[in-house]
Amino acid sequence: MDEEVFVSGFAFHKLCKWSICDRYPQNLHLQTIEENDLVFLNLDFLPHFLYALQKSRPNNKFLLITHNSDLSFTNEYAMSLLPYVNRIFAINCICDYKDIVKPIPIGFRDWPIHSYEIIKTIPRLSKTIFVYMNFDINTNIEKRTHCYNAFSNKSWVYSNSGLNLETFYKQMSSSKYVLSPDGTGIDCHRIYESLYFDAIPILKKNEMYEYYEKLPVLLVDDWSQISESFLEENYRPLYETILDWKKKNPNWLSARFWLDYQD
DSSP states (O other), X not given: OGGGOOSSHHHHHHHOSEEEOTTSOOOOOGGGOOTTOEEEEEGGGHHHHHHHHHHSOOSSXXXXXXXXXXXXXXXXXXXXHGGGEEEEEESSBOOSOTTTEEEOOOOSOOSSSOTHHHHTTOOOOOOOEEEEEOOOGGGSHHHHHHHHHHHTTOTTEEEOOSOOHHHHHHHHHTEEEEEOOOOSSSSOHXXXXXXXXXXXXXXXXXXXXXXXXXXXXXXXXXXXXXXXXHHHHHHHHHHHHHHHHHHHOTTTTSHHHHHHOOO
């Protein structure tokens, strides 16, 4: 099954020898860590993890993957971990230490269910929805309300909510564009779900814009930049960009791919 699991917290966890996350069995033994072992950390447990490192410092430096937390990975977090690691791979990464810290995607939903099991059953459907808007405003009231208010009265935007995942994915598969404002954390499952279905994610620039510039998404400075005519004119080249990116990166659904991804 592991080969079939889409990039996600669970998939990154499966790459690691050691784990500190309440979703999975925890098995950290600091004194038996070997050089460049992969360690999985839910960033919510960082204070506990740092305490353990300071109390019983490992003999070897390791590679750290942080996932399954809505916290942003900051310079402060990086500084606290640098004495113990050779490399850090982090979601929601807004850190400046680019030689040591590498951003990775939140990827696909894997809690409480593995969404890939549903996604793989959804066919590629005709793109009958021009712009799809479907998100929970409560996960980031300020930013998502701003997005909702910018598009809720547009006739060319199809808005829906409260769907089960199968129906949600069918509508996404039918969409040309998908609005994806920030959620509880900066990165969002919706981005990668959209790319899977060849729908173009529309994002407003945020602290992770340099990471998103390497992905086939539409980045705007403000939602007001988006108009029906602009999207019509740019759809074909943006759509082709997704197809070209997938062709260039055929293993993008694999967690391991993102540890080496450069461009």
